[in-house]
Amino acid sequence: MKDEKSWDWHSGKKEIPVKEWQNRFNWVEEPYVSPDGEKIASIVNTDEARFSVCVNGETWENNFEKAWSLKFMPDGRLATLVSNDEEWTACVDGVSWETRFDYTWDLKFTPDGSSIAVAVQKDGQYGMAVNDTIWDRLYENISGVVLSDQGTSAAVVQADPLGQGDIEGFSSGIFCAAVNGVAQQEKFMNIWDLSFDSKGKQLAYSIRKNRVDYSISRGSQPWKKNFQFSWKPEFIDKENSVIAPVRQGGKWFLFKDEAPFWNKSYGQLWKLAIHGNGKKIAAVVSDNFGKWTVCENDETWNFYCDTIISDLFYSDNGNLLIAVFKDKGLWDIAVNQKAWNIRADKLWSPVVSRDDTIVAARMEKDGVFYLVVNGKVYKEYFDMVFEPQISPDNDKILLKTMKNGIYSRQILSLDKVL
Amino acid sequence: MQDKDTLTTNAKDVIDEGVEKGLSRLTPEKISKVINQVLTKETGARFKAYVETCMRCGLCADACSIFLSNDRDPRFSPAAKVKQTILEMIKKKGKVSKLFLKDAVRIAHAECNVCKRCSMYCPFGIDIAYMMLLVRRICHKLEITPLYIQDTVNSHSATMNQMWVKEDEWIDTLQWQEEDAREEFKDLRIPLDKDGADIMYSVIAPEPKFQAGLIYQAAVIMHAAGLNWTMPSTPGWDNSNMAMFTGDFEISGRIAKAHYEAAAKLHVNKIVMGECGHAFRSVYDVGNRWIGWTMPPVKLVHAIDFYHDLLTSGRIKIKEKYKKTVTLHDPCNVSRGRGLHEKAREIVNILCESFIEMTPNREHNYCCGAGGGVINCGPPWKNTRMVNNREKKEQLERTGAKVLIAPCHNCHSGLEDIIEYYGVEMEVKFFGDIIYEVMEKEIYQKRRLK
Structure with missing residues (x-):
């Protein structure tokens, strides 16, 4: 778990030269930075078909035939997927798991870092491994891998074999959800969009019952009502309810437990955001073809964009509803209906301070990277800006950047930025 | 190489397991319900305009390479394909037979590449491909889609x-x-x-x-x-x-x-x-x-x-131009559909020493014969497809080129089938193949x- 209070919020600027790594290794792959900004790491090629990980200039003692999917965990540990002797496993801070697989991918963590999960293939069978332990049962195929915040693993699995061109077998339903490796009873023609409740105990997902009927299943219990299509459902824990975007009569609706929940219908409705046990529910919607906006509690925003809304989320306190959107070919952010008008070429989802007063993001414009805070672009530009962080007391920003081959971690007081 | 005489085939005899099993499960009630649902709930002014505007002038006929490949048999003209499928469904208010549906599957899935060439020659610009795709939509909902392409969609x-x-x-x-x-x-x-x-x-x-x-x-x-x-x-x-x-x-x-x-x-x-x-x-x-x-x-x-x-910005430099004489197939979806045909020619001229145009070309080019999911209907329909691709074969042969550039996967596979089936002396390449080589x-x- 991120422990921001223990981070260094006072040191001003710390620098790590990274360009010189190019001289030490055959090549250096793209860099990743730890949440606290104290570490920068890359997969490096040390020799022909030999790879390692370089962290702040120090190379892991072990090396590998292959390595990919380097990621810092929320607690600052560094994980990657590695291969030696044609066997794959996960490796955390240079220590590989004991279990070996024929392939591993889709590396995931819980927010507190207590669980690390990967999708695995072993002897042509598929499943997941969590904290070095493979599922007891493996399957014909796997997709849609998810990990709950508590470490429950789940995926869509193909429970039965399917011959080439066997469209009858496919129609009979061979897919089910598996939780911690245990297949749920009900099989469907298709399953997508696995979604855990906040405790990681219940699972809901989109299903296809037959060629034309789609619905939602909660655990192994499908809704009786059929729809023309559906997107990812979400739980409202307090009510023990499931809400989901569903299509009927050519229009999209928000349903709750098989009944209409919002009054309005749309040309499109997806990407649900929920706060306060369902007190606030929002979705990306389109009420005119090619025009996108946000609907919150059945009321649409006074805001439109013409391209896409890629992210929609509430701040932890629920006071801010934030949308990352693209309009007329450029990216922007809207907070509570108000667009920043920063017009970026690339834009990453922002971070929000604990008191909701600061929203900070990184963006690229005209080939260079900037920090942008509350809609104001910080004066200095960089070759790269990594995800910023906001201090627990809401008055400083941790800016992580790369310029001229030097990685820099600096603390900016808000008055310097705004 | 096949003799022309052996190329006649009765496409009606094709047995597609997916279609046959699907048909066996249908009832008259289900057929009319699905057809009427699609026609009334999934169409609008566009469909009505197309249905009411077609004057049966026949100008679409010569635009269709499948019509030309079948000795100008009127049944293969685009307007006739509409008449034999969707218009009949409207006329009979969805009360059509299984035999009718079997023909509709064949016409919509195997005898139309939804290449939209006919729309360019229609005085009213009627999008006949849209009408054929509507037939396919009905087939999908009736679960009588050809097996191989249905398996592909299942995979998707x-x-x-x-x-x-x-x-x-x-x-x-x-x-x-x-x-x-x-x-x-x-x-x-x-x-x-x-x-x-x-x-x-x-x-x-x-x-x-x-x-x-x-x-x-x-x-x-x-x-x-x-x-x-x-x-x-x-x-x-x-x-x-x-x-x-x-x-x-x-x-x-x-x-x-x-x-x-x-x-x-x-x-x-x-x-x-x-x-x-x-x-x-x-x-x-x-x-x-x-x-x-x-x-x-x-x-x-x-x-x-x-x-x-x-190539034009100099990010990729050419060491030496490709020597063999090439011709270029314009894929429908990026030529008629996007207008990339002139850029394709500029690429050919940068890469190759000798280029022979195919006729017709650019947005008027004939479909490869594989497009629109036709090749994806698989082996049961291959012979039908080869018969329907005779005009394309003749177009290829007229160029005399030994190398055929086809910047599309479906085209590539379909053209290779034509070359093998008819014994055309040609080699099909992607632009990427030639760029990589030179x-x-x-x-x-x-x-x-x-």
Whole structure:
């Protein structure tokens, strides 16, 4: 778990030269930075078909035939997927798991870092491994891998074999959800969009019952009502309810437990955001073809964009509803209906301070990277800006950047930025 | 080579297991219910205008290479295909027989490439491909879609790629190609999931399944051009979409969503897609619009556009022009559908010493005969397809060229079938094949610093 209070919020600027790594290794792959900004790491090629990980200039003692999917965990540990002797496993801070697989991918963590999960293939069978332990049962195929915040693993699995061109077998339903490796009873023609409740105990997902009927299943219990299509459902824990975007009569609706929940219908409705046990529910919607906006509690925003809304989320306190959107070919952010008008070429989802007063993001414009805070672009530009962080007391920003081959971690007081 | 006399076939005799089993389950009530639901709930003014506007003038007939390939048999004219299918369904208020539906499947799935050439010759611009796709939509809902293409759509729905490529197989193939390509460039990478790269490169599933060398070539071109690029390790990497051609619009939309969400998640400036025409139609015109995206939410660049930019900007230099005489097949979906035919010619002239035009060409070119999902209906329909491709075969032969450039996967496969079936002495190549063969294998930025 991120422990921001223990981070260094006072040191001003710390620098790590990274360009010189190019001289030490055959090549250096793209860099990743730890949440606290104290570490920068890359997969490096040390020799022909030999790879390692370089962290702040120090190379892991072990090396590998292959390595990919380097990621810092929320607690600052560094994980990657590695291969030696044609066997794959996960490796955390240079220590590989004991279990070996024929392939591993889709590396995931819980927010507190207590669980690390990967999708695995072993002897042509598929499943997941969590904290070095493979599922007891493996399957014909796997997709849609998810990990709950508590470490429950789940995926869509193909429970039965399917011959080439066997469209009858496919129609009979061979897919089910598996939780911690245990297949749920009900099989469907298709399953997508696995979604855990906040405790990681219940699972809901989109299903296809037959060629034309789609619905939602909660655990192994499908809704009786059929729809023309559906997107990812979400739980409202307090009510023990499931809400989901569903299509009927050519229009999209928000349903709750098989009944209409919002009054309005749309040309499109997806990407649900929920706060306060369902007190606030929002979705990306389109009420005119090619025009996108946000609907919150059945009321649409006074805001439109013409391209896409890629992210929609509430701040932890629920006071801010934030949308990352693209309009007329450029990216922007809207907070509570108000667009920043920063017009970026690339834009990453922002971070929000604990008191909701600061929203900070990184963006690229005209080939260079900037920090942008509350809609104001910080004066200095960089070759790269990594995800910023906001201090627990809401008055400083941790800016992580790369310029001229030097990685820099600096603390900016808000008055310097705004 | 086949004798012309042996090329006649009665397509009505084709047995497609998927169609036959589907038909066996149908009841008159189900047939009329589905047809009327589609006609009344899923069509609007556009459909009404088309139905009421067609004057049976017959100008569409000569536009159809399948009509020409069948000795101008009027039954194969586009207007007749409409008359034999959707108009009859309207006239009989959905009360049509199983035998009728069997013919409708054949006409809509095997005797129309939905290439839209006929629309250009219709005085009213009636989109007959749309009418045929509506028939396919009805077939989809009646579950009488041909088996092979239905299996492809099943794969799309379960894996988000058209060839049942498993998630590990996809990544492993990229890493294998990367390793092989390091024989040419020691530091070459196929960067996976590189957040913030300029380009996400997407392909169609036959590449990792059967033609991994094309990924190798693309990686060499990207690397030599000094580009900041990536490929997603997650579903969404396949830009193809056969659901679009079976009338399974729901799965078609989910496929397009996966593609663009992969790109948005990687924060790339643009998607560059490999040499495929139907995939372009899917992500530029059809799948995206079913979702509600009027235009691609992430800039989309077809390989023709991309190669043109690399070659004219000097990012890729040509060591020596390709010697053999080439001709060019204009894929319908990127020529008629996007107007990339002039850029394609500029690429040919940059790459090759000798170029012979095919006639007709550019937006008037005949379909390869495989397009619109026709080749994906598989072996039961191959003989029918070959008969229907006779005009295309004659068009190819008239060029006298020994090398045929076809910047589209479906075209490539269909043209190879024609060449083999009719014994045409030609070799089919992608632009990528020729660029890889004649390019200087140097990295752009390093060369610039010399």
